[in-house]
Amino acid sequence: MVNAPFPVPENVFAYVSGRIEQAAHSLWPGATVGLGPHVPSVTGYVRRLDVDDRPMFAKVSLLGSSLVSVLRGTLGDWAAVKAKQDAYSATPGGLLERETIQYGILHTARLRAPRIAGYAGGVLFTEPVVGPTLADLIAKDPYRTAELLTTVTGELGALHRADVTALVTAAAIPERSVHATFARKFNGISGHAYLTLTGNHAPVLAEVVARLRKVRLTGAPAAVVYGDLKPEHIVFPDGSDGRPAFLDPGMSLGHPESDLGKLVSRLVLGLLAAPHQGAGTAAVLGGIGQFADAAGQSMERETRAAWLRQLVVLWLMDTANILTTYLTAPAGLPLPEQARQVIDRAGAVSAMLDRASAALEERADGPAVWRLALGHAGTAAGR
Known part of the structure; x- marks a missing residue:
């Protein structure tokens, strides 16, 4: 961890990875959780992982804003961002909670979309969809x-x-x-x-x-x-x-x-x-x-x-x-x-x-x- 007042990638990524592990263990108690590589993005934090050898993607949104905004300090110093994120994750209606619901809507409309593996603590877990874009x-x-x-x-x-x-x-x-x-x-x-x-x-x-x-x-x-x-x-x-x-x-x-x-x-x-x-x-x-x-x-x-x-x-x-x-x-x-x-x-x-x-x-x-x-x-x- 870096001793810096404003958000820096090392601190942000360590924090978010911890939130992913915590959410995964809450959804699948006793499972073996293996974090994979970070998927580069300028918006949300996305990371591959395996839960008992089941491949997934985990996604976290920091205050509903882009990673670029967070890391530029637009949303405040790192202590403030973490405190706000804890409240944001516990408040109904957050960005990823709505995205979770919207995946359900896509399935209701009979469109093809990833299957939701779980949602907890502001972390959205989805199964991968493999194929050319x-x-x-x-x-x-x-x-x-x-x-x-x-x-x-x-x-x-x-x-x-x-x-x-x-x-x-x-x-x-x-x-x-x-x-x-x-x-x-x-x-x-x-x-x-x-x-x-x-x-x-x-x-x-x-x-x-x-x-x-x-x-x-x-x-x-x-x-x-x-x-x-x-x-x-x-x-x-x-x-x-x-x-x-x-x-x-x-x-x-x-x-x-x-x-x-x-x-x-x-x-x-x-x-x-x-x-x-x-x-x-x-x-x-x-x-x-x-x-x-x-x-x-x-x-x-x-x-x-x-x-x-x-x-x-x-x-x-x-x-x-x-x-x-x-x-x-x-x-x-x-x-x-x-x-x-x-x-x-x-x-x-x-x-x-x-x-x-x-x-x-x-x-x-x-x-x-x-x-x-x-x-x-x-x-x-x-x-």
Whole structure:
């Protein structure tokens, strides 16, 4: 343990690992608990473990905030964080308690999702789901991008049933929404101070954020959205021709473009971080465009234009959210491989955000803004 007043990775990880062991022993008295490796993440703390040779994942949320925020000292010194966490874990309605309920909702909706192994003391235990992710499949065959997106969104249509809406409303996780995260990060003076932590990228990102803060999302957030729909959260246990399973739900009532906005954001970010060889990048972007064309085909012209414009807004907001999180991650926090790649390519990502947000500010026409954004993504991937 390190004698430091503010949270440092060694102290935080030791504390959370102890909470995982304690929760596991309370759920399975007498079992042999073996902690495995920490799974790098900038949000919650996730660790592999075995309970009597049964493989699981354990997940802990520190005060419902990201690990980056905790380790930057945003939530206070280490003694205060531990005291607050003890109270947070004992209070009903915490983030992971709602996530546990939401896994049950996914099963009720007959969607594939991890099985819950247990929940205790603010620790969520799930069984692993093994298979390639959506990102893996698109990397392997970029020409199937539109087809795979159609499969994913077709499955998620089950969330729009009236009974599911009622269940989600009672256990919603609105804090994971793109717009809520953006508003929380870049609010006023604290948002300006936060952007300065991105170093040389701060001037460009400040312009991007200023443009996006002027946008007002239209329509009521009345549709059930998955909320945290990322390529790595979509697993195909039976391969590309099977049904996907969904991890880490963050469902709530939101704008209908939210899920696709986050999914497009993360797919494009993957392209910018590690561009495909040959025509692969163009194939992925073309597939995204083809999918959006098909999804909007039945809409009235004005409705489709507004939908595409809002889709771009949410895409850019999410990319700004995650890029700044990666750039401000404290030393000592293990990062996923893609996060390190994004940091290395932050100049290209910032350039894409700058050009696409400028187009959004200058043009009211949704289809034109959408085409320009995809074009700027392609240009940035080739830098």
